Amino acid sequence: MPNATVVPSSSASPAAVSRAPVAGGAVPQRTPLFECHRQAGARLMDFAGFELPVHYAGSGAPVHDEHMAVRTDCGIFDVSHMGQVEASGPEAAALLARLLSNDIECLDTGGAQYSVMCRADGGVLDDVIVYRLEQSRYLVVVNAANHATDVDWMHSHADGFDAQLYDRSDSYAMLAVQGPRARGLVGELADSELPGRRRVGVGVVAGVEMLIAGTGYTGEDGVELLCDPKDAAAVWQQLVSAGARPVGLGARDTLRIEACLPLYGHELTLQRGPIEAGLAWCCREQGSFIGGDAVRAVRASGPREKLVALRLGAPGIPRQGNPVVGGGEVCSGTMSPCLNSGIGLAYVPAQSAAVGTALEIDVRGRIRPASVVARPFVKRGG
Numbered sequence: 001m002p003n004a005t006v007v008p009s010s011s012a013s014p015a016a017v018s019r020a021p022v023a024g025g026a027v028p029q030r031t032p033l034f035e036c037h038r039q040a041g042a043r044l045m046d047f048a049g050f051e052l053p054v055h056y057a058g059s060g061a062p063v064h065d066e067h068m069a070v071r072t073d074c075g076i077f078d079v080s081h082m083g084q085v086e087a088s089g090p091e092a093a094a095l096l097a098r099l100l101s102n103d104i105e106c107l108d109t110g111g112a113q114y115s116v117m118c119r120a121d122g123g124v125l126d127d128v129i130v131y132r133l134e135q136s137r138y139l140v141v142v143n144a145a146n147h148a149t150d151v152d153w154m155h156s157h158a159d160g161f162d163a164q165l166y167d168r169s170d171s172y173a174m175l176a177v178q179g180p181r182a183r184g185l186v187g188e189l190a191d192s193e194l195p196g197r198r199r200v201g202v203g204v205v206a207g208v209e210m211l212i213a214g215t216g217y218t219g220e221d222g223v224e225l226l227c228d229p230k231d232a233a234a235v236w237q238q239l240v241s242a243g244a245r246p247v248g249l250g251a252r253d254t255l256r257i258e259a260c261l262p263l264y265g266h267e268l269t270l271q272r273g274p275i276e277a278g279l280a281w282c283c284r285e286q287g288s289f290i291g292g293d294a295v296r297a298v299r300a301s302g303p304r305e306k307l308v309a310l311r312l313g314a315p316g317i318p319r320q321g322n323p324v325v326g327g328g329e330v331c332s333g334t335m336s337p338c339l340n341s342g343i344g345l346a347y348v349p350a351q352s353a354a355v356g357t358a359l360e361i362d363v364r365g366r367i368r369p370a371s372v373v374a375r376p377f378v379k380r381g382g
Contacts (some may be wrong), residue, residue: 031080032229046145050081053248063250074179075247085146088137089163098115101283118291122273131200173232178222206238260375276303306353313369318344325360
């Protein structure tokens with residue numbers, strides 16, 4: 001039986017971003033939208049080896065204002081730093097079923113599915129979105145910081161499968177348009193009806209053919225657009241002209257925390273598995289995905305720690321690394337623009353994870369009262 005191989009995309013555009021690893025001290029890579037960000041007065045920072053906007057000029061509280069634009073209207077993000085890996089061939093589904101936790105066999109053509117990729121001990125290597133583009137062709141979107149290691153991991157476990165793996169990351173720029181008005185705004189520039197939530201299809205937006213997916217990372221409705229890098233700036237400008245507000249990494253983080261969406265390196269790590277993170281729903285109980293035995297063992301015995309949403313009952317902001325008194329640690333925290341209070345995600349002992357449990361957080365030496373609250377902090381529409 002042929003072995004799977006990882007080969008560069010033959011359709012990579014000359015305008016695509018180079019995906020070579022960035023060595024310590026090296027200049028960060030730039031996405032095809034870099035000049036759009038610079039011209040909009042973006043404050044730029046190095047994130048996962050890319051120079052990306054934290055926020056844009058235009059107000060005294062840009063992160064707050066960009067956050068609220070997504071919650072109440074429409075925002076646009078450059079997520080071209082994300083990696084994309086194509087799996088195709090007669091046994092592409094079988095290969096992905098081995099690599100990923102969710103039930104890839106139930107994903108129909110045009111469907112989108114969230115999943116995690118684990119080590120044998122159940123530790124999380126990455127969380128991904130899988131799009132089934134055709135009967136035997138899938139696109140896996142991976143986190144930028146894990147892109148190279150994910151490709152190596154997938155390749156190292158592909159022997160014996162009649163499937164091919166292609167690194168397509170240089171073939172796509174990726175734009176996320178999110179908020180209550182996002183689908184309507186994009187729909188006005190599209191040639192046909194947009195795919196629904198957790199669906200993907202080929203369409204034309206702003207005169208450019210692209211992949212359109214009903215997915216996102218804000219807790220709001222919207223779409224993600226994957227187009228040729230050479231077309232990205234023109235598409236971005238048309239969407240901004242139509243009313244989408246540019247949004248940076250600062251608001252992307254506050255939005256995902258309010259929605260209780262995990263971020264790799266914070267809630268998801270090699271040291272904890274998906275059950276602890278509340279992701280049992282995307283881990284099939286049957287089948288032989290890598291790490292499945294370890295995940296099922298934790299499911300059966302119950303995790304020692306659980307990920308919870310917590311809200312401070314006094315002034316302060318919980319931050320990653322802040323200890324929870326009595327055991328546990330904060331993974332992510334922020335001042336919620338919608339709730340106007342400090343909120344966070346934390347791992348705590350399982351017996352302290354029930355909604356309503358009173359906790360105390362050590363915020364830089366000051367003990368702050370907090371309580372476990374239901375997830376998400378903020379529902380769709382703010």
